[in-house]
Amino acid sequence: MIPVSTFAGKTIAVFGLGGSGIATAKSLLEGGASVIVWDDNPESVARARADGVEAADLRETDWNEIDALVLSPGVPLTHPRPHWSVDLAHTAGVEVIGDVELFARERRARAPTAPFVAVTGTNGKSTTTALIAHVLESAGRDTQMGGNIGKAVLSLAPPQPGRHYVVECSSYQIDLAPTFDPSVGILLNLSPDHLDRHGTMANYVAVKKRLAAGSETAIVGVDDAHCRAIADRLEKDGRKVIRISVAHALDDGFFADGAALMRASSGRAEKLLSLQGIGALRGRHNAQNALAAAAACLSCGLTVAEVEAGFKSFPGLAHRMEQVARRGHVLFVNDSKATNADAAAPALSSFPRIYWIAGGLPKQGGIESLKPFFPRIAKAYLVGEATPAFAAALKGETDYEISGTIDAAVEHAARDAASDPAEEAVVLLSPACASFDQFRNFEVRGDAFRAAVLSLPDIEPIGEKRG
Numbered sequence: 001m002i003p004v005s006t007f008a009g010k011t012i013a014v015f016g017l018g019g020s021g022i023a024t025a026k027s028l029l030e031g032g033a034s035v036i037v038w039d040d041n042p043e044s045v046a047r048a049r050a051d052g053v054e055a056a057d058l059r060e061t062d063w064n065e066i067d068a069l070v071l072s073p074g075v076p077l078t079h080p081r082p083h084w085s086v087d088l089a090h091t092a093g094v095e096v097i098g099d100v101e102l103f104a105r106e107r108r109a110r111a112p113t114a115p116f117v118a119v120t121g122t123n124g125k126s127t128t129t130a131l132i133a134h135v136l137e138s139a140g141r142d143t144q145m146g147g148n149i150g151k152a153v154l155s156l157a158p159p160q161p162g163r164h165y166v167v168e169c170s171s172y173q174i175d176l177a178p179t180f181d182p183s184v185g186i187l188l189n190l191s192p193d194h195l196d197r198h199g200t201m202a203n204y205v206a207v208k209k210r211l212a213a214g215s216e217t218a219i220v221g222v223d224d225a226h227c228r229a230i231a232d233r234l235e236k237d238g239r240k241v242i243r244i245s246v247a248h249a250l251d252d253g254f255f256a257d258g259a260a261l262m263r264a265s266s267g268r269a270e271k272l273l274s275l276q277g278i279g280a281l282r283g284r285h286n287a288q289n290a291l292a293a294a295a296a297c298l299s300c301g302l303t304v305a306e307v308e309a310g311f312k313s314f315p316g317l318a319h320r321m322e323q324v325a326r327r328g329h330v331l332f333v334n335d336s337k338a339t340n341a342d343a344a345a346p347a348l349s350s351f352p353r354i355y356w357i358a359g360g361l362p363k364q365g366g367i368e369s370l371k372p373f374f375p376r377i378a379k380a381y382l383v384g385e386a387t388p389a390f391a392a393a394l395k396g397e398t399d400y401e402i403s404g405t406i407d408a409a410v411e412h413a414a415r416d417a418a419s420d421p422a423e424e425a426v427v428l429l430s431p432a433c434a435s436f437d438q439f440r441n442f443e444v445r446g447d448a449f450r451a452a453v454l455s456l457p458d459i460e461p462i463g464e465k466r467g
Contacts, residue, residue: 001027002158006105008032011065013058013094015085016072017044023152024070024099025053036061038085058085063092071096073172079199098176100169103153105179111159115300118147118180119292120169120211121188121221125149128188128289129168130317131281135297135310136164148173164300171207172197184296185215188288190226205230216240219295221288223247242299244291246284254295256287261294273308279323279331279462280316283350319446321347323462324453330417332410332453335430336446341369344432348373353422355379355413357406360433360445362386367393367432374398378425379416381409385437405438406445410452427453 004027014025017039025048028035037048038058045055069089076083077096089096107114119129126149133145144156147167157163167182171194174180190205198204209230212218219242220231234241243253251267259276262269272294275281281290290311297307316322322334333351338344340363348354348370358367359382366389380400382390387402394400403409410427417425429449431442439445454461 001030002103002106002154002156003030004028004033004102004106004154005031006102006109007068010034010067011036013038013061013066013069013085013089015039015058015069015083016075017041017048018072018074020099020152020154021070021072022048022051022053023155024102026051027102027154028070029053036066058088063088063094066092066094069094069096070102071098071176073098073170073176076197077172077175078203079197095178096176097178098173099152099154100147100167100173101177101179103156103165103167104177104181107159107165108181111161111163113161114159115164115184116182117164117166117184117186117296117300118169118182118211118215119167119186119188120171120174120208121186122191122193124188124285124289124292125168125170127286127317127320128186128292129166131289131293131311131314132296133166134314135293135302135307136166136300138310138313139297139302139306141300141302169211171204174211175207177210180211180214182211182215184217184219184299185211186219186292186296187212187227187230188221188292189224191224201226209233212241213237213239217242217299219244219292219299221245221292222250222253223288242295244288244295246287246291254291256284256291259287261287261291272304273311275311278311278314280314280321281311282321283346285346286321286350319443321350322446322450324450325456325459325461327414327456327459328418329423330414330420330425330427332414332427332459333429334446334449334453335428336435336442336449338430338432339363339434339442341365341367341432344430345370345373347428347430348376351424351426351428352376353378353420353425355381355417355420355425355427357381357383357403357409357413357427357429357449358431358433359383359386359390360431360435360439361437362389362433366390370432371397378420379413381413383409383431383438384433386433390432406448407452410449410456414453414456 011034014037137143142163149168222228246256319336324332335347374397381403413427435445
């Protein structure tokens with residue numbers, strides 16, 4: 001835990017009592033602040049009180065006594081309209097901030113030289129964050145990872161010189177961090193997302209830009225127009241910018257040339273390392289993640305050899321193109337996180353010969369957008385409520401069967417892939433559907449797939465066993 005000493009002696013309101021909210025309240029109390037917490041959910045309030053945190057309805061609180069409101073990132077700050085607690089804070093002239101802002105202030109107070117890498121973007125944030133943390137840790141650096149991935153940021157170890165922080169940041173968290181100042185800020189990409197909470201694409205882009213603009217070094221993916229414009233503006237403002245691209249070569253920056261990661265300066269490019277054979281980093285989307293991670297780790301003082309060694313040992317994230325096991329020439333991959341067609345596309349584009357397990361609770365649009373990948377699918381194994389719609393889409397395009405359940409699909413796909421003459425055949429769970437028809441969430445679905453795979457005879461697990 002990071003005791004938030006920068007608010008010692010002050011009275012802080014905390015609204016939103018999920019995991020990060022409770023962690024925030026405890027960190028503030030540990031640092032010497034007085035804390036009042038509340039939530040619209042009575043059960044959350046009861047849990048906070050059971051944890052020994054003072055709870056009081058903020059609608060009945062004297063806001064003249066409040067020094068700051070720490071808002072959960074899940075609570076609306078601006079759109080579709082500000083939450084009532086935000087309105088009360090604004091009326092009283094009280095600043096509204098989030099836990100990432102508290103972390104930034106505490107780092108400046110305790111250990112301003114502690115390396116701090118912040119990662120954002122519409123897609124790829126979690127993999128890039130985990131990859132950077134893994135490479136740093138593999139190279140022997142004292143490393144803490146949290147934020148929008150895993151631990152709440154204030155649950156990490158306190159800042160001290162030499163301790164590296166790698167923090168995934170959602171747009172909601174950035175919006176609540178007005179003095180955010182990472183050593184390295186990564187903006188991977190931007191496409192329409194969370195517009196219900198930001199109102200317009202322009203507002204969403206402006207929020208994401210803040211992370212890069214506040215960084216000592218900004219690493220910006222320039223393969224979309226929004227990010228290119230941000231990189232151009234930051235450079236004109238005299239900020240240090242490292243551009244990355246998987247779409248084209250750069251005169252200055254980092255780019256992908258097939259599996260090779262290249263670094264260019266003044267028009268001259270050198271090969272840093274290759275992703276060839278690194279299973280957890282397959283695909284164009286992972287090349288962008290790897291470029292950002294390489295640039296960040298080198299900016300933190302690692303050598304190319306240390307980066308390459310970390311890449312080679314990276315296990316990937318659970319449920320996101322997670323390599324589960326092999327049996328002969330058959331690779332089993334868990335991509336349960338792919339809960340819609342767009343999310344399934346990266347995995348389908350990464351393997352040439354696929355035995356595809358798909359289905360669940362269907363999303364709008366089905367799998368029509370995935371037709372360009374159908375030639376890669378040797379056979380599909382359909383499960384859940386989406387079966388009739390997916391069967392109709394696949395009819396005449398590729399072979400399929402109605403498996404019904406994950407267990408049956410794994411058994412049949414493993415059998416069929418075993419006789420495939422290709423050098424490598426992949427049994428891929430990438431459902432392109434929500435899980436709620438058969439499973440509580442995508443993690444439980446992925447765990448069921450993993451368990452079914454690991455129960456097969458003669459299976460060789462990859463990496464550490466997850467559960």
